[in-house]
Amino acid sequence: MADRLGELARRFTGLLGSDSVITDPVRLRTYECDGLTVHRTTPGLVVLPTTAEQIAAVVTECVRTRTPYVARGSGTGLSGGALPRGDGVLIVTTRMRRVLEIDVVGRRAVVEPGVTNLAITQAALPHGYYYAPDPSSQQVCSIGGNLAENSGGAHCLKYGFTVNHVLAAEIVTPDGEIVTLDALDPGYDLLGAFVGSEGTLGIATKTTVRLTRLPEKVKTLLAAFESTEAGGRAVSAVIGAGIVPAAIEMMDALAIEAAEASVRCEYPPGAGAVLIVELDGPEEEVAAEYAQVVDLCSEAFEIRIAADDVERAAIWKGRKSAFAAVGRISPAYIVQDGVVPRTALPEVLARIDALSAEYGCRVANVFHAGDGNLHPLVLFDDADPRAGARAEELSGAILDLCVRHGGSITGEHGVGVDKSRYMPRMFSEDDLDAMHRLRCAFDPWNLCNPGKIFPTPRLCGEVPGVRRGVHPLVASGEAELW
Amino acid sequence: MVTADRGLFAALSRVCPDVREATEDDAITGVIPSWTAAPATAAEAAALMRLAAHHDLAVTARGAGTKLDWGNPPRRADLLVDLGNLDGILEHQAGDLVVRVQPGVRLDPLARILAEQGQQLALDDPVGGATVGGTISTAVCGPRRLRYGAPRDLLIGVTTVLADGTITRSGGKVIKNVAGYDLGKLFTGAFGTLGLVVEAVFRLHPLPAACAWLILNPADRATAVSAMRTLLHSQAAPSAIEWDSAQGPPEVAALFEGGAAESRAAALRRSLGDGRTSDRPPPWWGTHPDGTLIEVRFPVGRFSEVLGEIDEAARDHAVAARTRGGFGLLHVGVSEDPADAPDTAAFIMRIRGNLAALGGVVIVRRAAGAVRDRVDVWGPGGAVRLMRRVKERFDPQGLLSPGRLVGGV
């Protein structure tokens, strides 16, 4: 293996130049994990390409030598999607950061994969436009990573996810070809299938995204409730009234406590839950809906309205800092990401409370209330050797709860390595087999980000008619043939 | 019927009682299959597919049959699987804005039922009478795509019967979900070449409190395009902006939905200095022009150039081209007279060639054999090689509407 990687390093140096190939063990270690730090592997080799052609050449070499490879953007992923392979190559896009085109008339931007989410918005803002999907990590995360994870954000209730905003993607396929997937082309929606495929169907090298017109008016309010049940009733009332807010976010008492400790957001004291509701759109429409929302939050004991952008930022500050803030009240924590049908929220939250008591772990809840996407933060003390395992178990029990209520094991962070073992709780073997057919169509050698999404190693049979001998992994009993 | 066929017929009726010999009415772009079977359950559909795979029967799926004359004729067609009887609304969780339906449900009655709860599946039905299964498989959209997107944007879960009879599911019942590959995307626009859609879950939207149309009668194309640009880039957030030249002089209409719809429309009327507002759309709204039907897709920013190309090509080839549509999607209606087929074909090839440079794609939808003989209805397509590989994995025997899609997939 070392020989093979050594040979590849020499070839890549020839192709990309020596400053684009990392072999130094200390530098390699800086790429050992993404935002989910419990999973760590030092990559065999790191390359920092600057063009699609370079990526294609790297992939081609990897295929020739049957070396696994993984794409990495900014490494903020929370499911271990960019976890490297010790026996493989990590292809990092941070040197591909050019915004190639802002086409205001055509309402679109063309960008390289390493461009950050926020950079697109910043480039478009002077023209009165922005890029709508807004993950909380938007200052750092790359558009390539967003594509791979189909990232969402607080405002995706109204505006949709990455997949609803990508118009075309140039990709390097797992056989090293540069191909453009375009939403305009007839036939299978390969672009739609590529988005959210967690880097397993190829590497995005150029992306065309839709730009969205800035709303005429934005109105943000913070409503404080005695309990999450009362807050939940307000959410149901708003949705039931046919209002689609740009965002509707909830935090429970423990999450508020953490946010206070960390960023002093000064939410109304004594709140069992706060709700952030943001309305945007044409001024008259927002004004009418806003009055309705205030009415529907009748159970709130305090409502604050942002008078300007500064106050709006103050309201959002607590919410946006919530994940990291939990570090202030607990030595360690797990960020969970599950989804339930919105109407099941009250029941699920009550059950999470019960589970929290049962496992003796505190759980702080932050969630996108409009679409039932929960981010329970399971707190534990990592000094206690058993606490981590207990927290892990509780975190898994919450996912079971989501699945039992007809929801999902992940709403935006992806499956990666972290949740592949939960996939069978949501999908049957036949379902996974069907998904695997798509993978095999793109990557018959299973070299492109292997070991992610699927719970057990699966191999691609030859397309019937061209079957040749038994795969070595099957022969050795390491994998089943699918 | 030969003896072997009689045996097959008996075998088919054993797994699906509602099976009969096909007639001309069951033709798929002119190809008449041997049998038509209408399964009453997804399990029956799966049993049919298993049997078909065993006997190497080529299968085409049908919803209401409103677009069965789109695409290429299948290379083979033995069995037409009519999904019209699978027409149940299985679950409508109003509080979750989600509906789970069988493929044979028609958009129109579904809309009425959802409206009772103040909700809608925000998909247009330009041909009329379409089922949800057909809408997914053909990826048809209309004016409101501007606000709500295409079928692929609203489909959140799908259950399918694959070519070997396996029933599989992807996605789910929640709007936000990134677990596993979203196979629903593959099935949108697949024209039944990957499997039968036997269940679909859609994201719903609230019915807008009010709708208002701003209708303009611009003096010429340039004025129309400029007004449409103003509408597109305005903060009044129109849900749809459409153009029509099929009825005569160009007309432009924009839909405003929700709070203050009428006054938002009126404000734009004032700033454009033209038009009238109405609580009803113009008669052509959301329909396709008559005649041989050509679909043109293009980047939003190219609207004016695309219209220009179409006009110029029409003039040069002496074709009367009626256009209808908006940013990104136009439909062109031309003569269906067989005598005009050579000109029509030349016109299609001309715009296909010229629009390619603008990132445009030209697809022939409804056309007589005389046109189809002269042009490839799909054009070259995009990532056809990848599509072919997907097809090989999902349908290795090549039984599902073989050849109906772009690139002979």
Ligand SMILES: Cc1cc2nc3c(=O)[nH]c(=O)nc-3n(C[C@H](O)[C@H](O)[C@H](O)COP(=O)(O)OP(=O)(O)OC[C@H]3O[C@@H](n4cnc5c(N)ncnc54)[C@H](O)[C@@H]3O)c2cc1C
């Ligand atoms: C504090 C914090 C807040 C977050 N908030 C949100 C949120 O609100 N919403 C949300 O959805 N996510 C959120 N995330 C998760 C994460 O930011 C997103 O998943 C993001 O899209 C990852 O982008 P990245 O560039 O960091 O990707 P990486 O972590 O580098 O990679 C993620 C995956 O993408 C693949 N990949 C990367 N680049 C490419 C490419 N060019 N082509 C193909 N595959 C590629 C990798 O192989 C990997 O599988 C948050 C993370 C943090 C740390």
